[in-house]
Amino acid sequence: MNFSLTQLSGFMDLLNFLLENLSDKHVTLGENLKELGRAMAGIGETESERSGDLNFFSIEQAKAVIDYLTDSFFRHYKLYEYLFHSPREKLVISNKYAIELAQPAVPPFPALLEEGIPSDIYSSFIISPTAAEAESKGSDQEGYLEEPCPEAESSEADAMAGVTAEDQKSAVGEIPNGIIGNLEADINEKLQRQEEACTFRTEN
Known part of the structure; x- marks a missing residue:
């Protein structure tokens, strides 16, 4: 119709x-x-x-x-x-994704290769310092630390100018005697305290 x-x-x-x-x-x-x-x-x-x-x-x-x-x-x-x-339950449909992030690059391990970047560009501009570069920097720092400082050498020479060999021997010989004497005094004092404590216990 x-x-x-x-x-x-x-x-x-x-x-x-x-x-x-x-x-x-x-x-x-x-x-x-x-x-x-x-x-x-x-x-x-x-x-x-x-x-x-x-x-x-x-x-x-x-x-x-x-x-x-x-x-x-x-x-x-x-x-x-x-x-x-009629009441109906509302269904919430969702998806949960767990995304794991890459850890930051710590030498000597390089950063991750970016997807789609040629290896030559990556190695030239993006890659972190290699182990060889880190070692070279470390050796340069060690060489810098080992180089003698002229000011320090001159100050040490001025300080040792008025000291003779006999003075050095006597100073070295006095060090052990002082240490041993202090140890003997401490040991005798501790033994005396223990003896007094034992005597007090036996009398009581």
């Missing part, structure tokens, strides 16, 4: 009205059937007080609309009620 654009627009308005009654107003099946009857009232009557906004339908078209709504909407009314009013 062919419908004009006005008739199709009216049918969609009627269907939307019935769905809103169910979803928003919780209208029962019987009440929604009554609303459909009121909307279809007056169709086919030329001058009637009951004619509504759907009077552009013919009687055959109105029957086709009612049959379609009965088969597709009213017959599955319980299913639509469940669809609109």
Whole structure:
């Protein structure tokens, strides 16, 4: 059956009205059937007080609309009620990715090769200092530390100018004697304390 654009627009308005009654107003099946009857009232009557906004339908078209709504909407009314009013669990679907970052380059290990960069450019501009360069820098620093400082040598020479060989021998000989004497005094003192403690315990 062919419908004009006005008739199709009216049918969609009627269907939307019935769905809103169910979803928003919780209208029962019987009440929604009554609303459909009121909307279809007056169709086919030329001058009637009951004619509504759907009077552009013919009687055959109105029957086709009612049959379609009965088969597709009213017959599955319980299913639509469940669809609109039953609580449903909201499922959140997401993906979690664990991304492992590369550790920073620590000599002598070079940095990771960047993808798509030629090896010659990488070795010239991006690669970290190699082990050979690190060793060369270390040897340069050691050589710098081993080089004698003229100012230090002159100060040491001035300090040793007034000291004779006999003075050095006597100073070296006095060091062990002083250390040994201090050790003997400490040991004797500790032994005396232990002896006094033992004597006190035996007397009591």
